[in-house]
Amino acid sequence: MPESFIDFFKEKCKHGELWLPYCPHCQKAFFYPRRQCPFCLAEGWQWKPASGRGRVYSYTIVRVSALDEFRGATPYVYALIDLEEGVRLASNVVDCPEEILRPDMPVKLAWVTREGRQLPVFVPRDGD
Ligand SMILES: [Zn+2]
Incomplete structure (x- = not known):
C-alpha cells in the first residue's frame, strides 16, 4: 500500500x-x-467520507489478551462492522452492555484516543 494512502487515511x-x-x-x-x-x-x-452507519457482522469479547498493550483494556469487544457503503471493517464496539451486543446490531461511528491517536470505533445506535 503506497504511503500516501495511509497518510490520507490517518x-x-x-x-x-x-x-x-x-x-x-x-x-x-x-x-x-x-x-x-x-x-x-x-x-x-x-x-469519499463514510456515513459512519453500519451493523455488527460478528464479534468476540476479549477477556484475556496476550498483547502487553491490550492487557489493561480487557474486557473489550473486537468486532467486524459492515458499513452501509458495503465495506467490512475490523474495529471495537464501545459503550455497549454485553447483554445487548448481537450480530446485526445497528452501530454508528465514534472515536477514541489511544496513545495519542484518534481511532474509529462503534457504539450502538437506534435501529432503522
Ligand atoms: Zn470499481
Missing part, C-alpha cells in the same frame, strides 16, 4: 473523519486502499 482520522476508497466506475466502496478497484479493476478511485 490525517482524516485525526479530524474524526472516516474516509473510504470509492470507485466511480462501479460505484462501490472498498477497504483497504489499493491501486485498483477490487471489483472492476479500474484505476483512478477517489476518497
Whole structure:
C-alpha cells in the first residue's frame, strides 16, 4: 500500500473523519486502499467520507489478551462492522452492555484516543 494512502487515511482520522476508497466506475466502496478497484479493476478511485452507519457482522469479547498493550483494556469487544457503503471493517464496539451486543446490531461511528491517536470505533445506535 503506497504511503500516501495511509497518510490520507490517518490525517482524516485525526479530524474524526472516516474516509473510504470509492470507485466511480462501479460505484462501490472498498477497504483497504489499493491501486485498483477490487471489483472492476479500474484505476483512478477517489476518497469519499463514510456515513459512519453500519451493523455488527460478528464479534468476540476479549477477556484475556496476550498483547502487553491490550492487557489493561480487557474486557473489550473486537468486532467486524459492515458499513452501509458495503465495506467490512475490523474495529471495537464501545459503550455497549454485553447483554445487548448481537450480530446485526445497528452501530454508528465514534472515536477514541489511544496513545495519542484518534481511532474509529462503534457504539450502538437506534435501529432503522
Ligand atoms: Zn470499481
